[in-house]
Amino acid sequence: MNNKKIKNIKKIDIVFVVIVLLILFGGLLNVIFNSDEINYYENRTAYQMPKINISKMLKGEFQNEVELSFSDQLPLATILKKGYNFIHNITPNIMADIVFRNNCSNRYIKLGDSTLSFGCNKNLVYYDSYIYYAKEAFDNRIKSINETLANTTIDTYIYYIEKDTDLNFATNKKTGVYEYLKDNINSNNIYNFEINNFDEFSQYFYKTDHHWNYKGSYKAYTELVNILTDDNPLVAVAEECINDFSGSKASFSGARYFYKEPFCVYKFEYPNYTITINGEDGKYGNEDYHLNNKNAEVSYASFYGDDYGEIIIDNNNQSKPNILVIGESYDNAILKLLASHFNKTYSVDLRNYERETGNKFEYTKYLKENNINKVLLIGNIDYFKMKEFNLEV
Amino acid sequence: MIICIILVVGNLIFFKYIDFFIENFNIIFKSNINVLSIVLPIGISFYTFQILSYIIDLYNKKIKVQKNIISLSLYVSLFPQLIAGPIVRYETIEDEIDNRKENIDDIIKGVKRFIIGLSKKIILANQMAIMADMIFNNHTLSFGTSIIWLGVLAYTLQIYFDFSGYSDMAIGLGRIFGFHFLENFNYPYISTSVTEFWRRWHISLSSWFRDYIYIPLGGNRVNKIKWLRNIFIVWLLTGFWHGAAWNFIIWGLFYGILLICEKTFLDKILKKLPKFISWLYTIIIIMIGWTIFRANNLTELLYFIKVMFIYHKTDWLTILADNLINFNSIFFLIPAIVLSFPIFKKVQEKYSNNIIYTIIMNIILLGLLSVCIVYLISSKYNPFIYFRF
Numbered sequence: 001m002n003n004k005k006i007k008n009i010k011k012i013d014i015v016f017v018v019i020v021l022l023i024l025f026g027g028l029l030n031v032i033f034n035s036d037e038i039n040y041y042e043n044r045t046a047y048q049m050p051k052i053n054i055s056k057m058l059k060g061e062f063q064n065e066v067e068l069s070f071s072d073q074l075p076l077a078t079i080l081k082k083g084y085n086f087i088h089n090i091t092p093n094i095m096a097d098i099v100f101r102n103n104c105s106n107r108y109i110k111l112g113d114s115t116l117s118f119g120c121n122k123n124l125v126y127y128d129s130y131i132y133y134a135k136e137a138f139d140n141r142i143k144s145i146n147e148t149l150a151n152t153t154i155d156t157y158i159y160y161i162e163k164d165t166d167l168n169f170a171t172n173k174k175t176g177v178y179e180y181l182k183d184n185i186n187s188n189n190i191y192n193f194e195i196n197n198f199d200e201f202s203q204y205f206y207k208t209d210h211h212w213n214y215k216g217s218y219k220a221y222t223e224l225v226n227i228l229t230d231d232n233p234l235v236a237v238a239e240e241c242i243n244d245f246s247g248s249k250a251s252f253s254g255a256r257y258f259y260k261e262p263f264c265v266y267k268f269e270y271p272n273y274t275i276t277i278n279g280e281d282g283k284y285g286n287e288d289y290h291l292n293n294k295n296a297e298v299s300y301a302s303f304y305g306d307d308y309g310e311i312i313i314d315n316n317n318q319s320k321p322n323i324l325v326i327g328e329s330y331d332n333a334i335l336k337l338l339a340s341h342f343n344k345t346y347s348v349d350l351r352n353y354e355r356e357t358g359n360k361f362e363y364t365k366y367l368k369e370n371n372i373n374k375v376l377l378i379g380n381i382d383y384f385k386m387k388e389f390n391l392e393v
Numbered sequence: 394m395i396i397c398i399i400l401v402v403g404n405l406i407f408f409k410y411i412d413f414f415i416e417n418f419n420i421i422f423k424s425n426i427n428v429l430s431i432v433l434p435i436g437i438s439f440y441t442f443q444i445l446s447y448i449i450d451l452y453n454k455k456i457k458v459q460k461n462i463i464s465l466s467l468y469v470s471l472f473p474q475l476i477a478g479p480i481v482r483y484e485t486i487e488d489e490i491d492n493r494k495e496n497i498d499d500i501i502k503g504v505k506r507f508i509i510g511l512s513k514k515i516i517l518a519n520q521m522a523i524m525a526d527m528i529f530n531n532h533t534l535s536f537g538t539s540i541i542w543l544g545v546l547a548y549t550l551q552i553y554f555d556f557s558g559y560s561d562m563a564i565g566l567g568r569i570f571g572f573h574f575l576e577n578f579n580y581p582y583i584s585t586s587v588t589e590f591w592r593r594w595h596i597s598l599s600s601w602f603r604d605y606i607y608i609p610l611g612g613n614r615v616n617k618i619k620w621l622r623n624i625f626i627v628w629l630l631t632g633f634w635h636g637a638a639w640n641f642i643i644w645g646l647f648y649g650i651l652l653i654c655e656k657t658f659l660d661k662i663l664k665k666l667p668k669f670i671s672w673l674y675t676i677i678i679i680m681i682g683w684t685i686f687r688a689n690n691l692t693e694l695l696y697f698i699k700v701m702f703i704y705h706k707t708d709w710l711t712i713l714a715d716n717l718i719n720f721n722s723i724f725f726l727i728p729a730i731v732l733s734f735p736i737f738k739k740v741q742e743k744y745s746n747n748i749i750y751t752i753i754m755n756i757i758l759l760g761l762l763s764v765c766i767v768y769l770i771s772s773k774y775n776p777f778i779y780f781r782f
Contacts, residue, residue: 005746005748009746009748009751010498010501012751012752013501013751014497014501015755016501016505016755016758017500017501019759020504020762023763023766070769071769080766080767080770080771083767084767084768084770084771088718088721088771091720091721091724092718092720092721095717095720096717099713099717100710100713100714107714108714109714110714110715110716110717110718111718112718113718
């Protein structure tokens, strides 16, 4: 081989090494000096390069944090992750279409690391979850609820929302979480949003999101009106489907575009409310906006409203009682409906109350100060096992 | 020398094997001694053997004493191969420790070798690991003969690309810094006998046992009983080196028995058979070996062996429904099988001096590096099998 050829090959190889070094060191410099604070794709705070810490290093935490910061901060990380998730999700989806074409009914199909479907329609679900997975957490919550009930004379109603985690769709065997709560909570005012099979679930819950859909939330509302009042429920004036949307379960897959469904709603004529959010006048939910802008991106939270620490909906009707609703995101869809049956509806989400209002939530004091006549504790399985929802009396 | 060996080996026994001995002592004598649960220092098996080779070679005057403690420490703790091998003997890098000269040619070759190793690990080994772990760790009664063989095949490829990938990275990194380590793998899955397989697999370990255990014991230049004893000891230790568990010991002895069979009569038969048949025999033996190696316990091992050889129907629909995402890895199976054969080695030999080939290869390597970065960013799955050694 002649010298010129050897020199040319060497030049090509040097260029190659320089490009490799640029990729590696360019990425490193970006991670250290140009890091982002938020990872928008994964909807969370972005990991930063950690400061050197011997103790963390010995535990391996430092190394993990370095890896996480690289995974968040490397140039084009989001594009790379999106591409990876697309490829990672495309094959299971295609394989599911082919393999389970004639064998999809009554079957759970694991489409991704955090993506599970049931049936033929790529309806995303969670596996059934039993008491023994978190017995201690359930028991602590039950103890807390019983203490709350023992320390107040105000009528307190408990509404447990059954969903995919409450039964095995393949066998229709229920997990018995509601029955366990009913047996152990010292109250006769405990009710449930009942789901007995997959057909009911798919009728009342989104395909791609963990929340109930408009039909589910309306059913719950009508049940609650019967439980809490002697009124008739509000009746929808119209039913409309807005844009397609992908919910939280689709987001877990990292490839939302594979899982879409129409976002349909009932339209109601609400009374004229005065709404206060975390102490400030506000508007809860964006129903009008989405109904008038059907191409806008829509989600459960953007349509019905966020999980604010405190929402007060004033119906300006002093002939009616006041209610305190202590719940989580499931109640967002029914708050404005419920509020039409009360004078003032106070909604508290204990996960956010103290952080957003700057005050500690003191239950007994809150009841007295706001002249609360009824209390509704409402939530799904997580609400009845997370200590964040415990009330201090 | 004996004191040094006792200290170094004692250190290895204490950290790696003491709990195994206590557990078995408790079982045999029905005692209740608490295990120590000591965290295993990373790479202890590798650097212990490096230190031993230094001590023994020094005693045998094959090398000169290294009086500079920093240079000696550099040899023992040389980071490219510290945690995952290959086992580098002092004589291999004796001169380079003090007098190495880094140059651009070595840097180019080192970078390329590193990217090849990284790609083997991240792209092939990790994908095969997903398949193998699914079958070995989550098997149920739905798992029949066909999928168990698939799992064994996946693990066979995983362990090769994992370990040879780390060796490539070590050799590449070493080369960037001016060290020239010896090769550790030479396409072991093309072997047509178990003897040949062990000449091509983890070469630094098998040659270490040959030079520091087998030959000092007399090798094959002794009577038949002693020769059999020598082979038995070497393979018992080889198995034990890989881990403090009975399946590793069984795995070592499995190979010891097979090598004795080959050396006494089987080799002559294999040489008369068509090469494909010899290869098939070897690869099936290797796969059974990896089943012994990978099984989580002896009960599971017996179950796997039984299902591998007595037909049991696989409920593919149930398995796919529960593990569809893991079957992404199946697309890497064919490339992994192809790349375990020396096809590209032959292409490389033919075209390495061609400019177009160099450009294409460099583009491919940059592409592989990018894919590795994508996998490292997007996937948390990145265990290294040989850390436990």
